[in-house]
Amino acid sequence: MRVLVTGATGFVGEHLVPALSAAGHDVVAFVRDRTQYVAPEGVEVVEGDLLDSATLEHAMDGVEAAYYLVHSMRSGGDFEARDRLAARNFVAAADAAGVERVVYLGGLGEERDRLSAHLRSRREVEHLLRNGSFSLTTLRAAIVIGDGSVSFEMIRQLAKRLPVMVTPQWVETECQPIAIDDVVAYLVGVLDYPETAGGTYEIGGPDVLTYREILQRVGALTKQSPMIVPVPVLSPKLSSYWIGLVTDVETSVARPLIEGLKNPVVVRDNRIRDIVPVELTSFDEAVTTALGVEPVEPITIETRTGV
CATH class of the missing domain: 3.40.50.720 (NAD(P)-binding Rossmann-like Domain)
Structure with missing residues (x-):
């Protein structure tokens, strides 16, 4: 084709x-x-x-x-x-x-x-x-985990550079990240299944985490231990300036990304799994692959699985 x-x-x-x-x-x-x-x-x-x-x-x-x-x-x-x-x-x-x-x-x-x-x-x-x-x-x-993803790079740098983070309440928002290899598998796979033509499908990895848990897990995988202190008064605009100061992500890019963190991004419809077979990659494995680091002992932060 x-x-x-x-x-x-x-x-x-x-x-x-x-x-x-x-x-x-x-x-x-x-x-x-x-x-x-x-x-x-x-x-x-x-x-x-x-x-x-x-x-x-x-x-x-x-x-x-x-x-x-x-x-x-x-x-x-x-x-x-x-x-x-x-x-x-x-x-x-x-x-x-x-x-x-x-x-x-x-x-x-x-x-x-x-x-x-x-x-x-x-x-x-x-x-x-x-x-x-x-x-x-x-x-x-939701967030695609891989080397080169702007969203993931922002999270990686925050977890690495800040021992203490003062964050807005969005750190408690749930997210269902997915590995880049799994995204590509779905993108390529739908062409092989004519029944997907005209359809809308939600894709996500096997783990549902809050952004607090994401930051903590990435920190642990990079041998950092950020302390996260959520506060209700840090606006998306101020958050984007803060991220611009402590990461390499431009403020003009960080702000729309930060504003999106208030929205839960979790798969509610798993129909695609019954059509396109993809062996999903765990969050920890996706992160270690993206960072090019050796896997560590499983992290004991409790996570939910997708529906």
Whole structure:
């Protein structure tokens, strides 16, 4: 199958492109600057920008399925407007080219929970993609654990650099992280199961943890022991400035991520497990793999399992 991957240079895209190629697909990587991208052998590279509709026509030539992995949060400013335009341009180009299937990686979170701007934008993109004439498969995930994930890097640096953390109440919010290898397995796998076309599925790892537990476990795995003191008065804006001071994550990126931490992101619907078989990776194993460290003795923080 000829498959287009937008966002091929991003964290998920860099893992997905070689996995699709290894699965026997004819892969087209859509990138902004081909001089900055080293494509796996056999992968075609097309340069363009989703914000410039004229650059999409050639990328869609002969494409049967496409992956939408683009978001503009790193660009700062009004990322919602850029995401909106990019999605509309993509839909128009895919429809004109007759693309049959599109796979989108969105974010977990119930809309009734007053989603943050970041999660709300991800959900808006999902709705815009549904306007296309193609069959859309949506996978919704929480934090993706892996080397290169901005969310995970923020957590890793916090756990490593701060012996004592004064945090907002979001540290008690529940989250269901998932390893990057498991995300890729689902993304590749849905193409093999036609019944997933048109469906929306939630994906997560086997462990449900609060952000406090996540920070403590990452700290323990890196031989740190952060003390976490939650306070009710630390706003998302102040939190983002604080994170900007103690980590390498830019404030413009940290703020929408921090605002999203107030929303529980836990899998409530496990239908995908009955369709696409994936052996899920534990949180501790995902973290040690991402950090490239040796596994340690199991950590005695109690966790919940996904439903």
